[in-house]
Amino acid sequence: MTNETLANNTAELLTVDVTVVGGGMVGAAIALALSQAGLRVALVEKQAPAQFDPGSAPDLRVSSINLASEAWLTALGAWQPLQQMRLCPYQYLQAFEQPQSVVTFDAATIKRSHLGHIVENNLLQLALWQQLPAELTRFCPDSVVKLSQTSDSAILTLDSGAQLHSKLVIAADGGNSQLRQLAGIGTNGWQYQQACLVALVNTPYPQQDVTWQQFTPTGPKAFLPLPGPQGSIVWYEDAARVKQLAALSPQQLTQELLKAFPAQLGKVEVESSSWFPLARMDANSYYAGRVVLAGDAAHTINPLAGQGVNLGFADAKLLTELIISAHQQQQDPGSAALLSRYQRKRKPANLLMMSTMDGFYQLFGNDIAPLRSLRQLALTVASRSSMLKALVARYAVGSE
Ligand SMILES: Cc1cc2nc3c(=O)[nH]c(=O)nc-3n(C[C@H](O)[C@H](O)[C@H](O)COP(=O)(O)OP(=O)(O)OC[C@H]3O[C@@H](n4cnc5c(N)ncnc54)[C@H](O)[C@@H]3O)c2cc1C
Known part of the structure; x- marks a missing residue:
């Protein structure tokens, strides 16, 4: 076409x-x-x-598509052709501050095979x-x-x-x-002070089925799996820092990523990157x-x-x-x-x-002591309550 x-x-x-x-x-x-x-x-x-x-490289703009959207796109007849192109299902969604205390939401808790798919916007x-x-x-x-x-x-x-x-x-x-x-x-609305850097990376893993997000005082860091060993990372930071990172070569950005991201990212290599302003x-x-x-x-x-x-x-x-x-x-x-x-x-x-x-952005995006305690409490409660985990998983897939 x-x-x-x-x-x-x-x-x-x-x-x-x-x-x-x-x-x-x-x-x-x-x-x-x-x-x-x-x-x-x-x-x-x-x-x-x-x-x-x-043979083309994946679009840098990718979206996590929930089950409610998938069901409608299937009814419209657009999901099957997309499956014949490229997409990546994920079964687990993880959130954490410290890599040793991860809260995992599993599609199995809501009796589903997956929580969503990462798709390339242009596909x-x-x-x-x-x-x-x-x-x-x-x-x-x-x-x-x-x-x-x-x-x-x-x-x-x-x-x-x-x-x-x-x-x-x-x-x-x-x-x-x-x-x-x-x-x-x-x-x-308003423009957030932060912007986000998006990068396409090659990971050392053949295929991943988990998307995760680490909350840090300078902003979240997220990983989204793509088909095969590739993945997409989203790095929220102060807008000036994001622009600085986006101007680096793939090799230099790889070094910055490996320093800033948690170990579960693995030894990735950046293929390409871009950045987006954030606005509400x-x-x-x-x-x-x-x-x-x-x-x-x-x-x-x-x-x-x-x-x-x-x-x-x-x-x-x-x-x-x-x-x-x-x-x-x-x-x-x-x-x-x-x-x-x-x-x-x-x-x-x-x-x-x-x-x-x-609310999430405020709660997880700063280092004020009372909020630090509150989010630790939130993550601890979430990690221990299977009912709450199922509720969050249902919300994430778009069914509640
Ligand atoms: C970094 C980042 C990550 C994101 N991740 C996710 C995610 O994981 N999951 C999720 O659900 N959403 C995500 N989003 C949001 C998602 O990308 C947008 O909500 C989505 O693209 C909106 O789709 P749309 O069709 O409404 O608008 P757009 O995608 O902006 O499409 C608008 C269309 O209109 C056309 N157009 C524009 N102006 C004109 C004109 N004057 N005349 C004719 N045509 C015109 C454009 O060419 C384009 O095709 C993310 C956004 C960003 C910035």
Whole structure:
């Protein structure tokens, strides 16, 4: 699939039920679910995903996909093609401060074979794109230059000159959503002082099935397994230090990693690295008129517990269910009643997860003595209570 073959599907004027702007993981899943249900859908995306090359190095952007997201992606038919490309299941999740006192959450405690999978963002996006039906109209590479709204339609003018009339426009164009701004929806939130360095590493182990996170006063250090001996590390630090680390050669970064990370990392070698700023953002409203937000366009969360795209898929699942049900009853998919129902359900759930992650970030990310005692107590209680461990494991897989 190349940009050329997807491009220029640009009728001068097109009327559809729903237009999705942003064909990343969340937007592509929404476009797929709606077109499978028989709605007329258009998808606008800046850049199509590249073809899969089995010999290629893994994408540096990887996500931990929980069981709830996996179940929905399976129902959409995108999980099986992803399995044929590359992904890595993990059975154990470990959290610790001191490497000698590790709390382990095991998929077996909730009678599952795995707690989740580590997937490469671009491959999951590609697996979804591969399922998009021919009837879906793609505008790619393209983007929105103008939005106007009437009482019964939203009108988008694209860079290519095409004009799209839709009953509903879904903004799934990421954290810096242009469509959110065009719709006049403000946000609140902040940039964290910390940033995170992400590196692809070769480990000395043939295959791992555990993802772990060590909490230290300067920030968490995490390992995520990838297929075969490879893995991904995430290193949270003060933003200036992260930028400094990201400028090192792979050999120099390997030395820094081996000094800073706990022994269970093993003698790794860095292949490549990048860094990401960390921001918390919550849109003031999830909709304005006939424009509705989903995924990172609506909220961005500290990636500490790997929940961002899982929350996005939960938005996408609910929103598409509401739209499909309205469509089946020949009701308006862009009605204020439908969009406010979506917001009432998803906004509090997303805010709760954001605040929980911030609580963790505060509790585990500093060296104030009372908090040190509190987190030691939390980890000790967690390590001794099988009920609590099962509860955390269920929360991690997205079922509670
Ligand atoms: C370091 C790090 C680690 C993370 N780890 C995890 C994890 O383990 N688990 C997890 O669940 N989440 C994780 N996340 C969060 C996750 O990456 C995001 O939540 C997810 O990418 C959001 O998907 P999305 O489709 O909403 O937005 P995006 O992935 O940002 O996709 C937006 C799409 O819109 C397109 N686009 C943008 N602007 C326009 C425009 N104007 N016109 C047309 N198209 C446009 C883009 O090209 C892109 O394809 C992590 C994030 C970071 C930074």
